[in-house]
Amino acid sequence: MADPFLSIQHVEKSFGATKVVHDFNLDVEAGEFVSFLGPSGCGKTTVLRMVAGFEEPSAGHILVGGKDITRLRPNQRNIGMVFQAYALFPNLTVAQNIGFGLRVAGASRADIDKRVAEMLALISLPQMADRYPYQLSGGQQQRIALARALAPKPKLLLLDEPLSALDAKVRVSLREEIRSIQKELGITTIFVTHDQEEALSISDRIAVMYGGKAEQVGAPFEIYNRPATRFVANFVGTLNVLEGTVTDASAGTVRVASQDVALKGKLDxxxxxxxxxxxxxxxxxxxxxxxxxxxxxxxxxxxxxxLGSVIRVRVGVGGKQISLDTFNNSSTPPPVVGDKTEISFSSGDVLVLH
Structure with a gap:
């Protein structure tokens, strides 16, 4: 098996006496799109900044393409980074912003002009070359920031909550565009977000983080359907949690609200x-x-x-409300509050939280 393109090995970070990242490990394959997902303060941006070189790990190593870059300065890593706040130069045109990294690297004027034109075409904004950042919408500014990060042809692309300052409709459109560009270029990408829908919709794999640790790393389907910890189960998606009392561990029988429920297999x-x-x-x-x-x-x-195409129903079961969604059917009226009902589910879909 080939070595991973990016390898984060036993990385830790402390600020004074406070440890914010604990023994973080992750291997990322070439061309993979991996999201760091978690609440504010969980350490996801700190890990990203250590990969970029803006923070130095207190322990551990970071390798890109088999080369240890742990102690290299940011400008020695050939990594592109897109920030939440765009960070465009207000006194430079769009073309000058995109070509900035190439000018710093000493590229010729002809090469810069050619690459800038390629980047503007890639983000579908060829007509914006001579405009200034203040003349652009938030979504356009973030596209320019992405183009600037990609212009020097980095080995690795890092995105630090790049969509959080945008309105909902623009966010959805731009995240799909980012994923499309990433696939087209085949560039290995780390995407930091606190938005679970964002991470689930565009990632090859997700690292769910909490308290400076990776609680679970896996494909979106696995993270959502088979959460490894209580935190992952609660943080990713909507969840109904019921308390049950084991009535027969060998048969997997649990009593919920004075009613017996058979789970799949015995309760080890x-x-x-x-x-x-x-x-x-x-x-x-x-x-x-x-x-x-x-x-x-x-x-x-x-x-x-x-809610239009969906009807959200809450059913009271033994003093606890259970939420479910059912599709709207124009020939069937919605349920009526106060009516007695029965809910059903597969025992195989019940998660036991530890």
Missing amino acids: GSRTGDTLSLALRPEAIALGARPGHDSKLAGEIADVHF
């Missing part, structure tokens, strides 16, 4: 009488019976929100 490490936290995604739950659903709970409609 649990004993009769133990309390477990059980989690269910809203989309895994149906109102009424459904083929393949082998578990059910009786309850009462507590709340109904009509």
Whole structure:
């Protein structure tokens, strides 16, 4: 198996007596798009800045292409970085901003002009070359920042929450554009975000971070459907959490709100009488019976929100509200608050949180 393109090995970072990154390890393959996902203060930007060279690790090593770059200055790493705040030079035109890194590197005027034209075409803004940053929208400014980072043909692209200052519709459009450009160029990319939808929609893999550690690293499908820790389960996606009491560990039977639920397989490490936290995604739950659903709970409609194509329903089960989404059907009226109902789900979709 080939060596990873980027290897972050046992990296730690302390500011004074405070350790903000704990034994962080990650291998990234060439051409891969990996997102660091987590809440503010979890260490994701600090790890990114250590890869870029703006922070020096307190321990550990960072390798790119098999070369140890841990102690190299940022300008010695051939890494492109896009910041949250654009960081464009206000007194330079778009073309001058994009070509800045090439001028610093001593490229010829002809080479700079050619590369700037290529970058403007790549981000679909060829007509903006002579404008200044203040004449551009936020989305256009971020496209220019991306083009500037890519112009020197870096080995690695780092994006530090580049979309967080933009409105929702522009964010969706630009994240898809960033992913498209990344695939076209085949450049290895690390993308930092606190937005789970953003990370799930564009990443090859996601490193979910909390407290300076990687709680779980995996493909979006794995992260969402098979969270490894309670934090990942709660942070990524919407989750219903129910408390249950083990009634038969060998059979995997748990009592929830005075009703027995059979889980998939035996409950290793649990004993009769133990309390477990059980989690269910809203989309895994149906109102009424459904083929393949082998578990059910009786309850009462507590709340109904009509959202157009989707109807969001909350069902009260033993004092706890369980959320689920059902598609709008013009021939079927939505459920009525107060009605008795039954929800069903597959035992295989129940997560036991540890």
